[in-house]
Amino acid sequence: MSTLGQLVLSGIFIGGIYALMSMGLTLIFGVLRVVNFAHGEFLMLGMYGAWAITRLLDLNPYIAAIAIVPAMLLFGAIVHQLIVRPALDKPHLVVVFATMGLSIFMQNVALMIMTADLWDVPPMFNRSVAIGPFYFKAELLLGFAITIVCTLLLQWVIRATYLGKAIRATVQDGEAAMLMGIPVPRIFLITFAGGSALVGLAACIMMPLFSVFPTVGLNFVLIAFVIVVLGGMGSIEGALLGGICIGVVQSISSYYVAPAYGQMFYFILFLLVMIFRPNGLLGQKGAATIGIND
Amino acid sequence: MTAILTIDNVSHRFGSLWAVRDVSFSVERGELLGLIGPNGAGKSTLYNLIAGVLIPTKGEIFFDGLKVSHWKSHRVARVGIARTFQIPKPYRQLSVVENVMLTAFQHERSVSRARDLAIETLADVGLRDYVDVPVTTLTVGLLKRLEVARALAMRPKLVLFDEIMAGLTPTEVSTMTKFVGGLPARGITVIWVEHVLYAIMKTASRIMVLNRGELIANGEPAAVARDPAVVKAYLGEEMSLA
Amino acid sequence: MSLDVTQQSTGRLALPFLPRRGARVSVLEIFIFIVCLALAIIGLPQTLQDVAVLTFLWAGLALAWNIAGGYAGLISFGHAAFFGIGAYTSTILFVHLGLTPWIGIWCGGALAALFGALLALICARLRGPFFILSTLAAAEVVRIGALNWASLTGGPEGLSIPPVAGMTSMVFASKAAYVAMMLLFLLVVYAITKLLEGSRYGYYLFSVRDDSDAASAAGVNPLTVRTAAMALSAGLTGIGGSLFAQYFLYLDPTFVISPELSFQFGLLAAVGGLGTAIGPVLGSFLITPMSELLRSYLGNQAAGLHLVIYSALLIVVMLYFPGGIAGALTRIVSRKGKL
Numbered sequence: 027m028s029t030l031g032q033l034v035l036s037g038i039f040i041g042g043i044y045a046l047m048s049m050g051l052t053l054i055f056g057v058l059r060v061v062n063f064a065h066g067e068f069l070m071l072g073m074y075g076a077w078a079i080t081r082l083l084d085l086n087p088y089i090a091a092i093a094i095v096p097a098m099l100l101f102g103a104i105v106h107q108l109i110v111r112p113a114l115d116k117p118h119l120v121v122v123f124a125t126m127g128l129s130i131f132m133q134n135v136a137l138m139i140m141t142a143d144l145w146d147v148p149p150m151f152n153r154s155v156a157i158g159p160f161y162f163k164a165e166l167l168l169g170f171a172i173t174i175v176c177t178l179l180l181q182w183v184i185r186a187t188y189l190g191k192a193i194r195a196t197v198q199d200g201e202a203a204m205l206m207g208i209p210v211p212r213i214f215l216i217t218f219a220g221g222s223a224l225v226g227l228a229a230c231i232m233m234p235l236f237s238v239f240p241t242v243g244l245n246f247v248l249i250a251f252v253i254v255v256l257g258g259m260g261s262i263e264g265a266l267l268g269g270i271c272i273g274v275v276q277s278i279s280s281y282y283v284a285p286a287y288g289q290m291f292y293f294i295l296f297l298l299v300m301i302f303r304p305n306g307l308l309g310q311k312g313a314a315t316i317g318i319n320d
Numbered sequence: 321m322t323a324i325l326t327i328d329n330v331s332h333r334f335g336s337l338w339a340v341r342d343v344s345f346s347v348e349r350g351e352l353l354g355l356i357g358p359n360g361a362g363k364s365t366l367y368n369l370i371a372g373v374l375i376p377t378k379g380e381i382f383f384d385g386l387k388v389s390h391w392k393s394h395r396v397a398r399v400g401i402a403r404t405f406q407i408p409k410p411y412r413q414l415s416v417v418e419n420v421m422l423t424a425f426q427h428e429r430s431v432s433r434a435r436d437l438a439i440e441t442l443a444d445v446g447l448r449d450y451v452d453v454p455v456t457t458l459t460v461g462l463l464k465r466l467e468v469a470r471a472l473a474m475r476p477k478l479v480l481f482d483e484i485m486a487g488l489t490p491t492e493v494s495t496m497t498k499f500v501g502g503l504p505a506r507g508i509t510v511i512w513v514e515h516v517l518y519a520i521m522k523t524a525s526r527i528m529v530l531n532r533g534e535l536i537a538n539g540e541p542a543a544v545a546r547d548p549a550v551v552k553a554y555l556g557e558e559m560s561l562a
Numbered sequence: 563m564s565l566d567v568t569q570q571s572t573g574r575l576a577l578p579f580l581p582r583r584g585a586r587v588s589v590l591e592i593f594i595f596i597v598c599l600a601l602a603i604i605g606l607p608q609t610l611q612d613v614a615v616l617t618f619l620w621a622g623l624a625l626a627w628n629i630a631g632g633y634a635g636l637i638s639f640g641h642a643a644f645f646g647i648g649a650y651t652s653t654i655l656f657v658h659l660g661l662t663p664w665i666g667i668w669c670g671g672a673l674a675a676l677f678g679a680l681l682a683l684i685c686a687r688l689r690g691p692f693f694i695l696s697t698l699a700a701a702e703v704v705r706i707g708a709l710n711w712a713s714l715t716g717g718p719e720g721l722s723i724p725p726v727a728g729m730t731s732m733v734f735a736s737k738a739a740y741v742a743m744m745l746l747f748l749l750v751v752y753a754i755t756k757l758l759e760g761s762r763y764g765y766y767l768f769s770v771r772d773d774s775d776a777a778s779a780a781g782v783n784p785l786t787v788r789t790a791a792m793a794l795s796a797g798l799t800g801i802g803g804s805l806f807a808q809y810f811l812y813l814d815p816t817f818v819i820s821p822e823l824s825f826q827f828g829l830l831a832a833v834g835g836l837g838t839a840i841g842p843v844l845g846s847f848l849i850t851p852m853s854e855l856l857r858s859y860l861g862n863q864a865a866g867l868h869l870v871i872y873s874a875l876l877i878v879v880m881l882y883f884p885g886g887i888a889g890a891l892t893r894i895v896s897r898k899g900k901l
Contacts, residue, residue, distance in 0.1 A: 061691035112881050118690055119637055120880045123832050126639075126825060127876035130869055138866040244821070248702070251695050290706040293699040300696050301684055371779065397781035405779075411772035413837065414765075422769045423780040425762050431584075434762070470780070 032160045033277045039162060039170040041273020043235070045266045046173040047228035047246060048253040049180065050221030056197040056260020057217040060110065063125040065250060066243025067132035068222055072098055072229025073238040074140060080147045080233070087147055088168070091230040095223050102222025106215050114214075129243070136240040144237035169231035173266075176227065180262050193217060197260040249276075252296045255304075323382075324349045324478060324509050325370070330379030331533075332365055339365040340376075341533040347478070352501065352510045354520035354541070357530035358554055363513045364406065366530065367480050370511075371403045372396035384477060398426065402476035404467035406483050406513075410455040417442065417451045419466060423474040441473040445499070446492075461487030465496075478509045485516040497522055521545070529553065580895055581840040581888075584760030591840065594847075595749070602741045609858065611737035615809060617850040618744035619802060622751040624830035624842030626798035629755065631828060632836035633764065634791035635771030636682070637694050639824045640701030641799050644674040646708060646819035648800025649807040653721055654714065656731065663732040667804035671797045677704075678796025682789040698821060705819035720814035723807065732808045740809050747805055748843070751798055755839045758794075767791055799827075829872065833879050835888025844887045849875075 051065050062068075072094055079090035109128060113121035151164035184190035195203040196213050204210045236242070253272055257264025272292065279291050323346035332340040340362045347353050357363055368374045370381060372393035381389045388396055402423070411419050420438035421431070428434040442448055445465045450458065458466065464484050471479050481500065485493055493516060501523035503510050514520050520527060520541070527544045529537040531553035537544045544550055581588045598618070606614060623645070630636040651673050652666030661669075685696045708715045715721060727735040734740055758764045766787045769777035774784040807813055817823070834845025849872060856868040883890045 055691075059690075061695070109877060109881070116881075116884050119631075119832070119836065120884050122637060122691070122694060123828065124877050124880045126828075127873040127880065129873075130822075130825065131873035131877070134866040134869040134873065138870065248699070255692070255695070284710075287706065287710060290703055293703045293706075296699045297684065297696060297703070300688060300692060300699075304688060304692065373775070373778075392783075393775075393778040394781050394783045397779055403779055405776065409773045409776040411769050411776065413772050414768055418765065418768075422765055422777065422782065425765065426781050429762060431760065431762060431765075470776075474780070 028159055029281075030278075033281055034274055035157070035160055036162060036166065037274035037277030038270050039166050039273070040235075040277065041270035042170045042173040042266065043166075043228065043231060043269075044246075044249055044253060044273055045257075045269025046176060047225060047232070048250040048257070048269060049177070049262055049265045050224035050228075051250050052254045052257060052260055052262070052265045053193070053217050053224075054221040055254055057193055057200075058110070058114070058214050059200070060114070060121045061125070061251075062110075062218075062221075063122065063247075064105075064129040064132060064243075065225065066245075066247030067129050067136075068098065068102070068225045068243075069229050069232075069246055070136060070238065070240065070243040071101065071132065072226040073233050073236075073242065074136065074145075075226070076230045076233040077145050077147055077238055081145075086150050087230045087233040088150075088172075090233075091227055094226045094230050098226025098229075099219050099223035102219040103215060105222070106218040110218060111211070111214070133240050133243065140240065142240060144239045146237050147233050150234055163235070165231075165234035169235065172227070172231050176224070177262060177266055184262060189213075189216070248296075249292060252292050252299070255296060255299050322348055324384055325511075326382040327366075327370070328380045328382065330366075330369060330376045330381060332369055332374060333377045338533050340369065343379075343530070343533075343535050345528060345535060345538060347509060347511065349509055350504045350507070351526065352504050352512065352524050354524035354527040355511055355513045355530065356515075356517065356520065356527060360532075361530040361553075362533040363530055364482070365533075367403060367482060367513065370396075370480060371401060397474070400474075400477035401480070402471035402474045402478070403480040404464075404471050404482050404484055408460070408463035408467050410458070410463060410466060412456055414455060415452050416447065416455050416458070416466060419455055420469050420473045423470045426474045438469075438473055441469045444472065445469045446495070459487070461489075461492070464488070468496075472508075476508060478511070479503070481510065481512045481514070483514055485514055485519055493519065580892060581838065583838075585756050586760075587756075594840075594843070598745055598748075602738070602745050605738055606741075608737065611741055613851050613854045614741045615737065615744050616854060617846055618741070618748045619806060619809075620826070620830055620850050621843045621846035622744070622748040623799055623802045623827050624834065624846050625748070625751045625755050625839070626795050626802060627827035628795075628831045628836060628839075628842045629758065629767075629798070630678075630792050630795035632831055632838070632841070633759065633767040633771065634788055634795075636788060636792055637828065638681075638697040638792075638795075639694055639821060639828065640681070640697030640699075641796070641827050642819045642821070642823040643701035643704040644678055644796040644799040645803035645806070645823060646704065646813075646815065647674045647677055648803030649813055649818055650708065650715055650721065650803075651800070652804035653723060653807045653813055657721065657723065662730045663804065663808055664730070667801050670804040671801040674800025674803070675793040675797030679789050679793040681796075682792035683785075686785055686788065698824075701819060701821065701824060705815050708815040708819055715815065716813075718815070720812055722813075723811045725811050733811070743805060744809075747802060751802075752839060752843065754794075754798070759839060763787075763790075829876055833876060833886055835886030838886075838888045841886050841888040848887065 047069060051062065054060065054062055075094045075097060076087040076090045079085060079093060080087050105128065109124050110121065113124050153164055154161040155164050155167055184193060192203070192208045192213050195206065195208055196210055200210055249272060253265055253268040256271060257268030275291060275295065325347040327343055327345050330340060330343050331338060343366065355363055365374065369376050372388065372391045372395065375390050380387060383399065383401060386399060411422070417435060417438045420441055421434045424434040424437040428437050439451055442451060445468050447462065447465055447469060450462065455466070464487060468484055485496060488496060497519040500510060500512065512520055512524065524541055526539065527541050528535060529544060529550050536549045536553060537547045578586070578588045579590060581591050601614060627641050630638055648667070648670035651670035652663050655661040655666040655669060656663050681697065681700055685693050688696055709718055723733065725733065727733050766782050769780065769782055770784045770787045777784055830845035830849055831842040833849060834843065835841025853868050853872070879886060
């Protein structure tokens with residue numbers, strides 16, 4: 027039984043970290059109604075950045091976040107202005123193919139510059155922390171803690187600030203929000219850039235736990251999509267809940283079932299959610315069944 | 321019975337809001353029935369219920385001897401109910417004539433004959449000059465006329481018009497009024513939701529008034545216009561007592 | 563993306579210059595067909611024959627993808643699953659049961675079509691990105707299944723067809739025969755596409771793509787139309803997969819059922835011009851030779867470089883020429899016509 031407990035708890039912790047990675051995606055999805063197919067590559071970029079700063083300046087990924095998060099904010103803003111914004115008023119397929127193109131572009135630039143090798147950062151704390159009868163890597167707990175703090179901060183921004191209200195309004199009805207005087211194009215920019223910054227932060231806390239390589243984004247983006255769908259488009263709490271679910275499912279299934287089939291589980295889970303609860307566990311009704319450009 | 325459409329105690333609920341409440345009426349073959357009411361009265365919901373977009377929470381709908389309450393919209397269309405959309409929904413990547421051909425296909429299976437029928441219908445509504453034009457270049461007024469053409473190309477038994485006069489010039493209103501008024505003679509039963517009351521008063525044999533989901537009047541145009549309940553619905557309590 | 567707006571005919575022949583929607587052929591299409599036929603018959607140097615085989619094959623597959631993605635509006639990034647199902651079915655039937663691929667490809671196509679219909683039914687209510695993601699997920703399920711069901715598919719080691727030439731085994735000694743086979747595939751899919759787009763069913767597809775509520779009101783059943791389109795698209799893709807297996811003689815789930823391959827079908831169709839028949843063909847004719855030649859001259863490095871170039875190209879094309887090459891061609895010609 028203690029094995030199960032260990033699995034469940036570590037699943038919860040890693041799930042929280044997955045959730046942080048997905049929060050940017052769910053916000054972008056909720057506000058702009060576009061799926062950024064390059065989301066995984068944003069994560070990859072953040073991870074390479076964290077790795078570089080750690081290795082070259084002899085620091086650690088958590089401190090690297092001080093540079094990476096603003097850098098990703100800027101990167102997100104640039105991508106939004108150059109690629110996403112011009113695509114918004116065109117048929118839906120334009121933004122799909124454009125972000126897909128960006129994804130492939132970034133993957134292959136990384137391949138050419140960094141090669142296909144896996145890069146790691148040296149472990150920061152060489153110890154496990156004990157919680158009751160269970161042991162967890164310190165980096166895992168720290169990452170989870172950062173996620174919780176971040177979630178609470180985001181919740182506060184969403185509920186208590188004008189920006190948060192504007193975001194919620196835009197999620198519910200972009201046209202109405204515009205009519206109410208909310209500067210929707212600027213909200214789009216802020217959300218996209220902010221979502222990218224969140225991915226940058228996630229990259230920094232994931233670097234101690236995973237290796238980085240050009241296609242690392244592919245692994246995680248599909249997890250992120252499942253989390254966004256489970257949690258419901260635009261919902262921060264939903265992303266956290268979804269992330270924890272996925273973390274636990276992954277943790278348990280990769281122990282009891284062959285790891286290869288483990289991956290299959292997410293996709294089947296995703297498809298089941300799509301069929302039976304396309305609105306997610308907590309999300310807006312009809313999110314998946316309303317056309318995005320309707 | 322000769323009624324082509326019978327609405328039997330139909331109610332429909334969205335969440336906790338009853339958009340349509342205990343509505344019953346029938347429409348005779350060849351009638352031109354006006355349907356009016358303030359915004360939010362439930363007219364669009366009623367249309368969506370008849371056209372099969374929604375399934376009524378309560379009550380039944382009968383058309384031409386068939387119970388169509390639970391039928392999906394494409395099935396309802398195939399038995400002869402056509403409708404226009406209040407906000408026009410053209411097929412944006414097709415031309416004007418191609419837009420009409422889709423409904424023409426109901427009766428003409430070949431592409432060339434469907435095209436002929438479509439051109440004929442477009443000429444009927446005054447859009448002959450726009451036949452091969454991409455539909456995205458049309459103004460709202462023209463798009464509304466396109467909606468009418470699309471509905472009529474289906475050679476429907478019953479057509480539901482939804483505010484087709486918006487954006488029309490006074491001359492165009494007059495032409496369209498005469499045109500719609502002539503439809504019953506062609507064997508087409510018409511229900512007409514319209515805010516341009518002149519048109520309905522002139523052509524309808526009967527007017528129904530919907531307010532807050534309920535049918536509050538159902539009779540001859542002149543009588544309905546004088547009905548205090550109707551005046552109150554449109555203008556408010558004080559005006560009706562004034 | 564209607565190409566109807568331009569009508570330049572060549573006098574005596576009364577044929578339009580640019581392709582128009584429907585079964586009528588245009589001068590441009592005839593010209594391209596003659597050039598391809600000439601290349602296939604006259605023959606090419608060895609290296610170029612491989613390029614020709616792939617160019618024709620991917621063109622046919624891009625066309626097949628376009629039926630779902632461009633005509634029906636069902637953008638799928640999971641078509642590699644249909645490709646793989648076709649390829650593996652005919653190969654397994656041949657290698658394990660001795661069934662000639664001439665029959666096997668139809669079995670593969672039918673099975674792929676079935677999967678396509680199933681996918682469309684499952685994802686019937688989904689729109690936009692959710693639909694796309696579901697196709698991605700479904701393809702990954704198929705890939706992982708193929709990778710792990712080693713007894714059937716050979717797993718990660720893959721499945722080979724013995725390179726012994728023979729008519730019944732559909733293995734040819736000369737590359738030229740493969741060039742001809744792929745060209746035939748392309749022509750058949752092209753013909754199907756043209757016939758479809760000019761027919762009543764083609765219009766049903768367009769109506770469901772452009773506004774499914776209006777289509778319903780016109781008596782069109784969006785569910786049956788989407789399912790049929792997906793089944794046709796998947797079936798043709800499956801047949802292409804089988805043909806690929808007969809050419810390449812080796813199947814491996816990581817390549818054959820990959821997201822990269824799915825993306826490629828869409829990329830070729832989008833760059834060439836979604837929703838037109840000539841578009842996917844032009845897309846493949848432009849991109850595939852460049853891709854293959856780059857790959858052979860730059861060796862391993864090209865794996866990164868050529869994709870960098872294509873993805874950048876795709877982004878630019880999507881943002882500034884959403885109609886692809888075909889759309890741009892139409893605009894240029896119609897502007898010249900007005901001068």
